[in-house]
Amino acid sequence: MHSHHWPHQSFTAPFTTTGRSALVRPPPWHYAGWLLNVAFRFDALAAMPLVPDAVGRPVGTGCVHFADWQACTDGHELLDPVLSQYRETIVVLEVERPDGSRCMYCPAIWVDQDISMVRGLLQGWPKKMGSTWLTRSLPLDHPAAVPLRRGSKLGASLAVKDRRLFEAHAEFTGQPGRPLGFLTQATIGAVGWADLRQPEQFPELALVKPDIVARTGGCWHEVSACLRMASHPGEDIGLLGDLVVEDASAGWLGLTVAGARDA
Amino acid sequence: MHSHHWPHQSFTAPFTTTGRSALVRPPPWHYAGWLLNVAFRFDALAAMPLVPDAVGRPVGTGCVHFADWQACTDGHELLDPVLSQYRETIVVLEVERPDGSRCMYCPAIWVDQDISMVRGLLQGWPKKMGSTWLTRSLPLDHPAAVPLRRGSKLGASLAVKDRRLFEAHAEFTGQPGRPLGFLTQATIGAVGWADLRQPEQFPELALVKPDIVARTGGCWHEVSACLRMASHPGEDIGLLGDLVVEDASAGWLGLTVAGARDA
C-alpha cells in the first residue's frame, strides 16, 4: 500500500485541496429534530446475532426512534435545507457491557440523505437508505395540526427498498413522557471498513462513544403507541421477533456531537 | 360519447364501487403547515401571458410561498403520514378583475405528492411535480433549530425536473410579520380538462373560488428575505423577469377547504 501525505482538506471523499466537495465536514455536528420514541421488550436471546460480543449482551429491551431532523455544521446548511433536513428510523438495543455496565447499541438505522448516511457510518451507526415518514405536531388548533394535547394522533413508517418495515400509531395521553432509547444512555457504535484488497476478510470493528457537548429539549410528551415490524428479506432486525411496546413518547430534541472516543 | 351512470363511489380515478382506491377523497380538506412567504413586485405587463383575460389583469405584485404541509380528510392520513405530508412552492399574482375588484391568481405551483397534485388541479391551481425544501423553526434553543427570534436564518428552494428554479434566504427580524400573497385575498383558480377526442382544441376554463371554512394561525413573523429565480426551459414563470422583494414573513397556518364556487 502506497501511504499518502498530500495535503487534501477533505474529512470524507472526494479528497481535494479545497475540501469543498467533501460529503461530510468535520464535527461539531448540530442536530435538532422532532422524534417519536417507542420502547419495547423482546426475547434477549433473539438479538444475539445483532450485537457483537465486544459490545456486550442484549438484555431484552430496546427502542425505535422515528426522527425528522435538521442538522448543520457552521449553519450554511440551514440556508439550503436540502443539505440539512432528513428523516431516519433508528433501532437501539440495551446491552450489558462485558464490565457489567449498561449502554445502548444501534444494530440498524435507515436514513434518506447521503450526508447523514456517511456521518452515521463514521459514528458506528450502520446507516442504510430508507424512507421514513413521521407526523408532526404543529402549534395550531386545527384538524391537520396534531396539537400537543390528549387525543391527538400521529403515525410513522419506514420502508427499505420499497418494502415497509416499521409502522407505528400513537396518541398523546396529555401526560408528561420519558426519554427513551438512545436518550437514556450512551450509545456505542461499531466502526469498520472493508478492504477490497482483502475481500475475503470481514472488517475489524472499533467501538466508539460520541462526545455530546450540547443537548436541549427533552420535554417529552407521553403517547400510547402500537408498533408493527414486518419481515424483510434484506434485514436482520426481524430476528428480534415480537416487539412488546413498553412506553412511548414524542417531542423535540437538540444535540451537538463534537467527536468520539474509544468505548 | 357513451355517458355513464353506474354507481361508482370515487371522487377521482380509479372509479370503483368502494371508492377506496380514489386518489383524492371529497372535501373537506384540512391543511396545516409551516410557510415562508416572499412578496415581490415585477413588471405587470410581463405577466400578461400567465393570466387568462377572464381572470383579469396582473397589477405587478405577487408572492412566492414555500410550504411544508400536513393535510387530511377524516384524519386517517395522519396515522400514515406518507398520505398527509408534502411540500410545495406556490406563486400567486395579484390581479384586477374585469369588474375592478382585486384577487390573487396562481399561474404556477409545484408539489411532491400525487394526492396534492390532483387536489390542486381540481381547484384550478396548476400543480406539477417539483422538489421543495424549507427550513423549519423548532421550539428549541439550539444551533440547528432556527428558533423564532431575531437573527435566526432559514432557506428554501424549488427544483423542477432536476433544475433549481427558486431559492430564498431569510432572517427573522424579531418583529411581527404580515400575511402575504394568497393569505391576503381570495385566490381564483382556472380549471380545465383536455379532451383527447378533440386533441387539437385547448380546454375551456372554469374560474372558481375556494370555500374556506376554517382558518387558524396567522401569527406571522417578519423576515428579511432575498429571492432568486433561475431561468428554466420548461417554465413560463421566468417571464416575470426581475422580482423585487417587498416584504416577507414566516409562520404556521391551518385552513380547511369545503368546496368551491364560480368566481
Place this chain on the structure above:
Amino acid sequence: MHSHHWPHQSFTAPFTTTGRSALVRPPPWHYAGWLLNVAFRFDALAAMPLVPDAVGRPVGTGCVHFADWQACTDGHELLDPVLSQYRETIVVLEVERPDGSRCMYCPAIWVDQDISMVRGLLQGWPKKMGSTWLTRSLPLDHPAAVPLRRGSKLGASLAVKDRRLFEAHAEFTGQPGRPLGFLTQATIGAVGWADLRQPEQFPELALVKPDIVARTGGCWHEVSACLRMASHPGEDIGLLGDLVVEDASAGWLGLTVAGARDA
C-alpha cells in the same frame, strides 16, 4: 360558471399564452419501452367492483404489465430524459362489453412521473404515483446483463406509498412468447373529472378508446413467471383475490397515440 374564451395555448394546466409550461403537450404521443407481461386468471365476480357497468363485465382474465418507458412528442424530451423516461405498472382486465364484444379495461395503474400521470388520466387510465422496478435485458453476455436466452432471470416490483404491492419473478424459456393484456385487444378508458363546486357528486364517466397510429416491436419472448400481490390499505386491486399465472412474456414495444374516440 364563468365560461372562458381567452386564447391560451396549453393542452393541460398551467394555462398560458405560450403553452410552454403545460405539463402535457397534445398528441401524438410516442412510446417505446421494455415490458414484462404476466397474464393471470381470477374469480371474475371478484372484479365487479372494479369495472363500471357501462364498460362491461369482467370475464376472469387479466394481465399485469411492468414497463420501462421512453416517451416523447416532437422528440425534445429525448434530449432531456428526465422528461421522457418513466416506469409504470399496469393492470388490465378483459371484459365483455354490453354488446357482447371483448375489450380490455384498466382498473389500476401506477407511474413515477407527473407528465405520464396526467397523460394517463386524459386517456382514462387511472394513474396514481408508484415506484416500479423492472430488470432489463442488455445485449451482452455477462452475469448482470440478463441476455435474451433460456435461463436468464429477471424480476419486477411495484410499491405504492412505501408498500410493496406486486412482485414478479420470471425466467426466459428460450421460446417465442405471446402478446398479452393490453397488447391483445383495444383497451377502454374511463375519463371523469370531479367538480369542486358539487363536491357531493361523483364524476360522470366518458368511455374512450385510443387512436393508435403506429406500433412496432412485438417480438415477445416467453418467460415462466410467478406473481405475488400483497394486500394494501389504499388499493382495491386486492379484491381480485388469488391471481393464477397463465402466461408471461417480455420484450420491446413501440406505439404512438394520436388521440381517442368514444368507446
Place this chain on the structure above:
Amino acid sequence: MHSHHWPHQSFTAPFTTTGRSALVRPPPWHYAGWLLNVAFRFDALAAMPLVPDAVGRPVGTGCVHFADWQACTDGHELLDPVLSQYRETIVVLEVERPDGSRCMYCPAIWVDQDISMVRGLLQGWPKKMGSTWLTRSLPLDHPAAVPLRRGSKLGASLAVKDRRLFEAHAEFTGQPGRPLGFLTQATIGAVGWADLRQPEQFPELALVKPDIVARTGGCWHEVSACLRMASHPGEDIGLLGDLVVEDASAGWLGLTVAGARDA
C-alpha cells in the same frame, strides 16, 4: 481503541452474524450497463486541486460517463431490481503517475443507490448521491426508441442536491466509436476513512487499482456531443473550467470486479 474479534459475517455495516443486512456483499461484483462517454480536454493546471500528489499530475484530458447500470453479486439482485439498478455520472481525469506511467483517476462521481455508493467508497471512487438521467437506445424503429443509427439523438443530465451540474446532448454519427475515459486505462482510487476520535485530522489515503476479471461489450458507437457543466456551490469539479469535447461514444458494457490491489 477496543479491537474486536467477534465473528460477524458482514462485509459492510451493519455487522451481524448472518451478514444478511450488510449493505454491500463481498466481490465479485458484476456490472452491465448502457453508457454515454464524453471525452474532453481542459486546462491541466486547473485540475491540480482535484488530484492527490501521490496519484500524479493531471495532463489535461478527461471524460464524463453517464451510466445506467444493472449490478449483482450472486444474481439474487436481478430478481428484485431495486437492489440491482442504478444510474450514475462519473468524471475521470487522465494523470501522469510519479513513475511516468499514465492512468485515470476519479475526482467526482454521483450515484442514486446506497449499495453502489458504499461499493464506490470502498474502491476509492468518491461517490455522493446525485440524480442521473440518460436516454437509452432500444432495438426498435420508432420515434421514441433512439435506434442505433445515424441521426438518432440522446441526452443525459446530472443533478446534485437539486441543482443541475452536467448536461449532454449527443447524436449518433453512424460510425464506430472508441472506448473513452475509464474504458481506456486502469483507474486508480483513493480510499480514506475519517476517524471521529481524531476529528481535526484528514484521512490518510490508500491508492488502489481494481481487479477486473471479466469484461464484455465494448462495441462503441460514435456520437457527436455537446457537454455543459454548470457551477455548483458544493462541488469542486467546476474548477476544471471550460470543457472542450474531443470525442464521444455510447454503447453497452459488462465488467466484473473481483477486488483491488495497491496502486
